[in-house]
Amino acid sequence: MTYTAPNAFTTRPTLQGTFGMTASTHWLATACAQAVLEQGGNAFDAAVAGAFVLHVVEPHLNGPGGDLTGVFVTASEPDAPRVLMGQGPAPQAATIEHYRSEGLDLVPGSGVLAAAVPGAVDAWLVLLRDHGTWELPEVLGFALGYARDGHPILGRVVATIAAVSTLFAEHWPTSAAQWMPDGHLPEAGSLVTNAAWARSLERLLAVGAESAAATREGRIDAVRREWREGFVARAIVDFARTPHRHSSGTDHAGVMTLADLAGFEASIEEATTVIFRGHTIAKTGAWGQGPALLQTLMILDGFSDAELDPSTALGAHTILEAQKLAIADREAYYGDADVPLEYLLSAEYAAIRRALITEQASWELRPGVVPGHTPYLPILRTAYTTEALAKQGAAASAAVGEPTVAAPIRAAHAEAEAETLSTGELRGDTCHIDVVDRWGNMISATPSGGWLQSSPTIPELGFCLGSRLQMTWLEPGAPSVLAGGKRPRTTLTPTLVLKDGQAVTALGSPGGDQQDQWQLLYLLRTIVGGYTPQQAIDAPAFHSTSFAGSFWPRTWEPGGAVVEDRLGEPVIAELEQRGHRITRAGDWALGRISAVTRDPQSGLLQAAANPRGAQGYAAGR
Numbered sequence: 001m002t003y004t005a006p007n008a009f010t011t012r013p014t015l016q017g018t019f020g021m022t023a024s025t026h027w028l029a030t031a032c033a034q035a036v037l038e039q040g041g042n043a044f045d046a047a048v049a050g051a052f053v054l055h056v057v058e059p060h061l062n063g064p065g066g067d068l069t070g071v072f073v074t075a076s077e078p079d080a081p082r083v084l085m086g087q088g089p090a091p092q093a094a095t096i097e098h099y100r101s102e103g104l105d106l107v108p109g110s111g112v113l114a115a116a117v118p119g120a121v122d123a124w125l126v127l128l129r130d131h132g133t134w135e136l137p138e139v140l141g142f143a144l145g146y147a148r149d150g151h152p153i154l155g156r157v158v159a160t161i162a163a164v165s166t167l168f169a170e171h172w173p174t175s176a177a178q179w180m181p182d183g184h185l186p187e188a189g190s191l192v193t194n195a196a197w198a199r200s201l202e203r204l205l206a207v208g209a210e211s212a213a214a215t216r217e218g219r220i221d222a223v224r225r226e227w228r229e230g231f232v233a234r235a236i237v238d239f240a241r242t243p244h245r246h247s248s249g250t251d252h253a254g255v256m257t258l259a260d261l262a263g264f265e266a267s268i269e270e271a272t273t274v275i276f277r278g279h280t281i282a283k284t285g286a287w288g289q290g291p292a293l294l295q296t297l298m299i300l301d302g303f304s305d306a307e308l309d310p311s312t313a314l315g316a317h318t319i320l321e322a323q324k325l326a327i328a329d330r331e332a333y334y335g336d337a338d339v340p341l342e343y344l345l346s347a348e349y350a351a352i353r354r355a356l357i358t359e360q361a362s363w364e365l366r367p368g369v370v371p372g373h374t375p376y377l378p379i380l381r382t383a384y385t386t387e388a389l390a391k392q393g394a395a396a397s398a399a400v401g402e403p404t405v406a407a408p409i410r411a412a413h414a415e416a417e418a419e420t421l422s423t424g425e426l427r428g429d430t431c432h433i434d435v436v437d438r439w440g441n442m443i444s445a446t447p448s449g450g451w452l453q454s455s456p457t458i459p460e461l462g463f464c465l466g467s468r469l470q471m472t473w474l475e476p477g478a479p480s481v482l483a484g485g486k487r488p489r490t491t492l493t494p495t496l497v498l499k500d501g502q503a504v505t506a507l508g509s510p511g512g513d514q515q516d517q518w519q520l521l522y523l524l525r526t527i528v529g530g531y532t533p534q535q536a537i538d539a540p541a542f543h544s545t546s547f548a549g550s551f552w553p554r555t556w557e558p559g560g561a562v563v564e565d566r567l568g569e570p571v572i573a574e575l576e577q578r579g580h581r582i583t584r585a586g587d588w589a590l591g592r593i594s595a596v597t598r599d600p601q602s603g604l605l606q607a608a609a610n611p612r613g614a615q616g617y618a619a620g621r
Contacts, residue, residue, distance in 0.1 A: 003305065010535055011611040017605050017621040018605060020034065020037035020043070020435070020438055020620055021607035021618065021619070022037065022434070023609045024050055024431070024617070025610070025616045026057050026616070030609075031617075031619060033046040042133055042437050042439065043435040043442060044132040044435075045133055045134040051120075051433055052139070055120075055143060057154070059157060060154075060161075061430055062431045063449070064118065064200075065118045065455075065463045066447060066466040067123075068086040071083055071443070071494045072441070075441050078502045083270070083271050084127050084268060085266060086122065087119050089264060089484075095482070096475075096482055096483075099113065103248075106554060107482060108247045108252075108467075108470065109247040110454050112252075112455045112456075113255070113469070114246070114247075114454070115240075115254065115465035115468070117261060118465065119266055120449070129220040130268065140201055144198055148195065150191035158186055158188045161180065161186070162185055171245035173456075175457040178462070197461065199462070200461050232261075233262065235458055239458045240254030241254065244455075244456050272294065274297060276523070280497070280498040281523070285341070286333070286339035288491070288492060289334065293326070295326035298350035299350050302354045309529065312571065319521070322357065323517055323520070324362055324365075324546050325353045325366060327544070331365065331377075332367030333375065334480065336486040336487040340370045343370055360579045363546070363558040365547060376477055376478045379475070382556065383555060430515075431448065431510060432445070432592065436506060440502075444506035444507055448510070449467065455467065470552045470554075471491065472486075493508070493515050493516050493519075505597045507596075508593070508595075509594070512551055518592070521539070522537065532606075537595070537608050537610055542561060546558055565587050594608065595607070
């Protein structure tokens with residue numbers, strides 16, 4: 001083996017069995033999904049049950065008003081990866097002209113002007129309808145119980161509420177009522193409920209039970225219609241009409257309409273794939289960032305195994321440089337648009353891009369040249385300076401959301417962020433769940449958005465809208481431009497791996513722009529380096545920040561790289577010598593990966609989960 005040998009010690013074992021495996025970012029979701037498998041449900045029944053639990057127990061990371069993407073295979077078609085598309089579009093009235101008229105030069109990072117049409121709930125229901133076996137009340141029973149009767153609140157949820165408590169108290173009173181009853185923060189570990197969401201779930205289930213549909217599928221569709229056209233849609237539109245504080249420091253009303261909500265339906269699409277070292281890697285289309293991982297793999301496929309070891313300075317440097325090139329193309333070409341993906345994923349183009357990697361770190365954003373296409377060059381800011389940012393204060397800044405590791409505090413926005421952000425500090429995030437069953441059904445899904453700090457709580461419903469539109473630009477010509485009816489270019493990017501026509505791994509991670517960067521390390525360490533799943537997850541991680549961030553205020557750090565200190569002093573020192581601007585994040589700070597695997601020949605199943613933060617767990621037998 002040409003790789004650095006992984007440490008024999010891991011934080012926990014890679015689980016092994018033959019019945020079923022689940023891994024997620026919260027132990028309660030993992031346990032509930034596994035319980036579904038134990039009661040005869042398949043991987044899709046289990047994933048939906050676990051996902052609705054994640055809405056309740058990780059409300060600072062996702063919610064019913066958010067979105068999701070998933071990649072899956074069915075036991076009947078093991079060689080046909082599919083994408084579960086739960087990314088809602090921008091409302092029709094979400095136009096550049098309107099946002100500019102509101103005095104904005106970026107889509108805000110919080111507040112309902114940042115909200116796409118909610119897609120997560122409809123997507124989960126489509127998956128359950130088409131590929132599950134259980135009735136909806138049984139699947140949602142776990143989440144309903146936790147919302148109605150209570151669950152122990154995470155310390156991280158309390159910390160998030162504390163960070164935005166001033167914003168809630170001064171500007172978002174409905175959020176204060178839900179998360180700070182009587183003006184007090186909950187205590188970590190105390191039982192908290194979400195009575196409004198519990199009532200909403202009960203009302204939705206009642207619609208299914210009372211429908212005239214004679215089939216399970218028909219009852220699920222009745223609930224989907226109620227979500228898109230009934231009391232949920234009406235409450236969303238009515239509430240969003242009232243102006244409220246956004247991350248811009250200014251107040252705005254929403255633009256979402258009943259027609260926007262009724263017009264969106266989740267779908268199932270073909271996956272985008274490449275072959276790397278004999279493995280097929282399946283991702284979303286270029287309306288998400290997933291193909292950037294595929295581009296990175298195509299670039300790296302031309303290097304020797306020894307040059308792809310993330311535990312060495314040469315390997316880390318090579319990986320970081322390849323990621324910069326692929327993400328530069330993401331910025332230049334990706335979106336809900338005509339993306340030249342066939343060329344971007346070609347071996348010919350990968351060779352051209354590979355030749356740009358030298359011994360020194362690049363500090364430039366270098367998109368490639370695609371025949372017949374003009375690359376979009378985003379505005380590159382190392383700091384975001386507006387009068388509004390200075391006015392908004394630290395609390396509103398913390399409400400933005402997903403990026404897992406904050407960039408170093410710099411320049412004009414230092415004072416606004418210093419109280420809530422520091423180098424390597426956890427901000428917002430996302431969730432993830434993977435499930436494989438004994439029949440060979442397998443799914444990797446990343447639900448996100450609609451976290452409690454993204455916009456004010458809708459009191460009738462018990463949840464808030466998401467903020468995915470912050471990933472769009474207000475500049476005409478951008479492939480990810482804000483436009484009514486277009487999906488924002490999401491960062492949600494689960495992964496499925498196939499070998500010899502059979503799915504062998506489902507994996508994913510929260511982390512915004514870092515999701516695919518961390519997953520790349522897992523893929524290299526398992527496919528090339530021979531690591532076990534838990535060894536790959538536990539190994540030191542790193543990622544680049546040398547591109548325009550997908551999240552408000554969309555700044556970048558030229559040549560920036562964030563590393564776990566466990567990468568080692570000699571490796572870190574050499575990366576600095578090669579020109580990387582290193583930010584040290586601590587020993588256990590980067591990566592939120594979970595994974596499940598299946599050996600089609602033996603039927604052996606495995607699962608592993610992230611130990612960082614002591615929150616993600618795997619289960620199985």
